[in-house]
Amino acid sequence: MSMTLDSKVPSGPLERKWSKHRGESKLVAPNNRPKFDIIIVGSGLAGASAAATLGELGYNVKCFCFQDSARRAHSIAAQGGINAAKNYQNDGDSVFRLFYDTIKGGDFRSREANVHRLAEISLNIIDQCVAQGVPFAREYGGLLANRSFGGVQVSRTFYARGQTGQQLLLGAYQALEHEVAEGTVKMYPRTEMLDLVLVDGHAKGIVVRNLVTGEISTHAADTVVLATGGYGNVFYLSTNAKGCNVTATWRAHKRGALFANPCFTQIHPTCIPVSGPYQAKLTLMSESLRNDGRVWVPDKKKDPRPPGQIPESERDYYLERKYPSFGNLVPRDIASRNAKEVCDEGRGVGPSGLGVYLDFSDAIKRHGEDTIRERYGNLFEMYQNITNEDAYKTPMRIYPAVHYTMGGLWVDYNLMSTIPGLHVLGEANFSDHGANRLGASALMQGLSDGYFVIPSTIANYLATQLGKKVSANRPEFKAAESEVRLRINRLLSIKGKKSVTTFHRELGLLVWDKCGMARDAQGLKDALQKIPALREEFWQNVNVLGDGAEFNQALEHAGRVADFLEFAELMCLDALDRKESCGCHFRLESQTKEGEALRDDEHYCYVSAWEYTGPNTPANLVMEPLTFEYVKLSQRSYK
Amino acid sequence: MNFKLKVWRQKNAVSPGSFKDYDAKDIPSEASFLEMLDIVNESLTGNSEDPIEFDSDCREGICGMCSLVINGIPHGPGKGTTCQVYMRRFTDGDTIWIEPFRAAAFSPIKDLVVDRSAFDRIIQAGGYIVVRTGSAPEANSLPVPKHNADLAMEAAACIGCGACVAACPNSSAMLFVAAKVSHLGLLPQGQAERETRAIHMVREMDELGFGNCRNYYECEAICPAEISATFIARLNRDYAAASAQEALTV
Missing domain, CATH: 3.10.20.30 (Beta-grasp domain)
Structure with a gap:
């Protein structure tokens, strides 16, 4: 079977594509908009901004989230900032430079047209957020302040202390709640999507579970928008919120949506190291810390001395040594991989040996403790609270942790998946970050998709659907609903010996080991053997107590872990197929003499989009070739 | 242990x-x-x-x-x-x-x-600046004095957890409401709706069954985001001004 993917990228010069596309897109007349029902799943930056904007346009929106309020979506945890090519610092920034940095940062595995659009829209996002009252940092003259962020040489990052994600999300959330008050959006909190409903091949509804009462119900609409975030929790330990999961996108995949580049997972270099097996999640320390902190490990293996007693001459500031022009500000994938390397050599620090120092003593000497406190006070406090160590006096210990997933459902330029009528926004899609996301770009993409892209591209689909409304009474809805019920009953009836968390942790350790910061064919094949066995055991031996018709967190978790157990296999399969190293995907078999990632543009310059072919049969690979007209493919160098 | x-x-x-x-x-x-x-x-x-x-x-x-x-x-x-x-x-x-x-x-x-959706209802009553997507002016066209921006950020840091309500002997949500009213009211963008915002949010709070503020300051003591109770004074001032305005226009 062969399927071809049409990216629907408009023709014409790069910088004209988006305005040309908007000019040529279909429109839905204002009097027709209230006739269209739009389901949005997820209320983070992408979901909330889309719901607010589509509601404001007059569409009839239903928005679902599993949290108790839209304001709690995980976008809220983003610390560092949001990029925009405003060039307020007059330091040579431009839309093209932001585009180029993002393409290069992604190691040339994303679409030029999508990334350029993102860079263009970055300007509008800042305007929008400021108008909403997002309290960005300002200079004494009252104008907006910027800082630089990993992987670039200009200052284009806008920030609100260490709480940028929170403030941007609250802006979108408030706009959303305004639309709720206006009656254009109806919010369904504590409600989880458990399946997608297709009618004649089009996405026309969802099956959900009310997490308070356990009631299962179906909702019909003219189109479905997924903004359900990433799948980082497949690794069990990650910086994601406990509830983040792959269920919505995985269910859509099983209904026919192609899943793109699942092996592209970002490991963030600056997280607090793991302290023990009881640990439930990892905590990120903002990347902005690398602006003033210097990363080092002792020269000697297993050096028992406390950091203060190790003289300068016996320290290895390995990022500064290996990458003199970017130093501590190299992109995330490179910083993470180098941390792993020095720890693998036995030079790691802390009780587990899995950590490196991030040292602020020079910055404190240069700027004074007060300045450092003003810049990072909340982060230092957080660090002290968790580790009981004072980073003003002793270097922080950091280690990489899973943070973001660049892969996601495949979408075309309109953000529509391979299922007609199913749109996918934000981290849940694959589209803009290639094989590695640059810092402060996730917030930009979520808001670009939600505020500015989908409100214009969704009409291209909806305009073809006038008069084609379907009702939730159709048999397709009943069938999907009963499948969901069966699955829940099955989970509750196993009453085995192992808890859901035990399975989740086992899966996480396995994929971290085999499909984490470095991968090779042997390890991936091993994982591909072990995952189905673990999944089999899960369905024989998991213990989920209580019943389905009540508030039951173990049951929620069980459904999510069941999906992770299927998804993990696809992630490893994708990693095995891609024999090159690129971005965050480091194949041990493909490295340069200096141990850097070695891309193979001749054989792997494509998006891997995987088609579901049924349980226990390998997914089918469909390639979208990537062509570059405006940038020259080059080996990334940050030296 | x-x-x-x-x-x-x-x-x-x-x-x-x-x-x-x-x-x-x-x-x-x-x-x-x-x-x-x-x-x-x-x-x-x-x-x-x-x-x-x-x-x-x-x-x-x-x-x-x-x-x-x-x-x-x-x-x-x-x-x-x-x-x-x-x-x-x-x-x-x-x-x-x-x-x-x-x-x-x-x-x-x-x-x-517990169900804290009452907080969403309070925001729905006015906790926003209405700005149609795409209609915003150039971000730097409106300077905001750093002091005001910083103070707005302090109020905006509220995480909406509800601890202030749980700590208050009257189960008042005044600190939550005050934080949002102050965040938006301190910024030039928030002036157009400043008075209606205060009055609508306070009324919604009352209707939802939260108690009134008696200046116990338990909320400030417990707040994980360290929101200052002085924002309540700011809310009271906006509320009083809005009430007077309303009385005059009736």
């Missing part, structure tokens, strides 16, 4: 609840409070006893999803949220009381989980 837990168990909103005793055994001192409960839940599940339900999500103190009253204090000892409490704060052998946030406007759901 080992602890005796006295945990509020309640099957659902209509069933009465009560405290039940549990042992928390072999807890590492580096574990967080919620990880301690995770460990207890793992052992309950192993014994086929229903695990203790509690809310949490980001577990880094920012999403506002976690709650819990620990030994009578919303979010427990120290600054910050429940998820940022670490067991090293307690003494081996301690007895720890764990309850949900209690307030008339926060109805119980199960065990330690």
Whole structure:
């Protein structure tokens, strides 16, 4: 079977594509908009901004989230900032430079047209957020302040202390709640999507579970928008919120949506190291810390001395040594991989040996403790609270942790998946970050998709659907609903010996080991053997107590872990197929003499989009070739 | 470390609840409070006893999803949220009381989980600046004095957890409302709706069954985002101005 993917990228010069596309897109007349029902799943930056904007346009929106309020979506945890090519610092920034940095940062595995659009829209996002009252940092003259962020040489990052994600999300959330008050959006909190409903091949509804009462119900609409975030929790330990999961996108995949580049997972270099097996999640320390902190490990293996007693001459500031022009500000994938390397050599620090120092003593000497406190006070406090160590006096210990997933459902330029009528926004899609996301770009993409892209591209689909409304009474809805019920009953009836968390942790350790910061064919094949066995055991031996018709967190978790157990296999399969190293995907078999990632543009310059072919049969690979007209493919160098 | 837990168990909103005793055994001192409960839940599940339900999500103190009253204090000892409490704060052998946030406007759901959607309703009443997407002026066309921007940020830091309500003898949501009214009212963008915002949000708060403010300052003492009670004075001023304005226009 062969399927071809049409990216629907408009023709014409790069910088004209988006305005040309908007000019040529279909429109839905204002009097027709209230006739269209739009389901949005997820209320983070992408979901909330889309719901607010589509509601404001007059569409009839239903928005679902599993949290108790839209304001709690995980976008809220983003610390560092949001990029925009405003060039307020007059330091040579431009839309093209932001585009180029993002393409290069992604190691040339994303679409030029999508990334350029993102860079263009970055300007509008800042305007929008400021108008909403997002309290960005300002200079004494009252104008907006910027800082630089990993992987670039200009200052284009806008920030609100260490709480940028929170403030941007609250802006979108408030706009959303305004639309709720206006009656254009109806919010369904504590409600989880458990399946997608297709009618004649089009996405026309969802099956959900009310997490308070356990009631299962179906909702019909003219189109479905997924903004359900990433799948980082497949690794069990990650910086994601406990509830983040792959269920919505995985269910859509099983209904026919192609899943793109699942092996592209970002490991963030600056997280607090793991302290023990009881640990439930990892905590990120903002990347902005690398602006003033210097990363080092002792020269000697297993050096028992406390950091203060190790003289300068016996320290290895390995990022500064290996990458003199970017130093501590190299992109995330490179910083993470180098941390792993020095720890693998036995030079790691802390009780587990899995950590490196991030040292602020020079910055404190240069700027004074007060300045450092003003810049990072909340982060230092957080660090002290968790580790009981004072980073003003002793270097922080950091280690990489899973943070973001660049892969996601495949979408075309309109953000529509391979299922007609199913749109996918934000981290849940694959589209803009290639094989590695640059810092402060996730917030930009979520808001670009939600505020500015989908409100214009969704009409291209909806305009073809006038008069084609379907009702939730159709048999397709009943069938999907009963499948969901069966699955829940099955989970509750196993009453085995192992808890859901035990399975989740086992899966996480396995994929971290085999499909984490470095991968090779042997390890991936091993994982591909072990995952189905673990999944089999899960369905024989998991213990989920209580019943389905009540508030039951173990049951929620069980459904999510069941999906992770299927998804993990696809992630490893994708990693095995891609024999090159690129971005965050480091194949041990493909490295340069200096141990850097070695891309193979001749054989792997494509998006891997995987088609579901049924349980226990390998997914089918469909390639979208990537062509570059405006940038020259080059080996990334940050030296 | 080992602890005796006295945990509020309640099957659902209509069933009465009560405290039940549990042992928390072999807890590492580096574990967080919620990880301690995770460990207890793992052992309950192993014994086929229903695990203790509690809310949490980001577990880094920012999403506002976690709650819990620990030994009578919303979010427990120290600054910050429940998820940022670490067991090293307690003494081996301690007895720890764990309850949900209690307030008339926060109805119980199960065990330690309560419904805080009343906060969303208050925001719906006016906690925003209306700006149609795409219609915003150039961001730097409107300078905001750094002092005002910083103060607005301090108010905007509210995580909407509801601890202020749980701590208040009157279950008032004044600190929550004041934080939003101040955040938006301190900025030039928020002036057009400043007065209607204050009056609508306060009225909604009253209608939802939150009590009034009696200046106990328990809210400020407990707030994990360290929102200052002086913002309540700012709210009162906006509210009074709006009320006078309203009286004049009727």
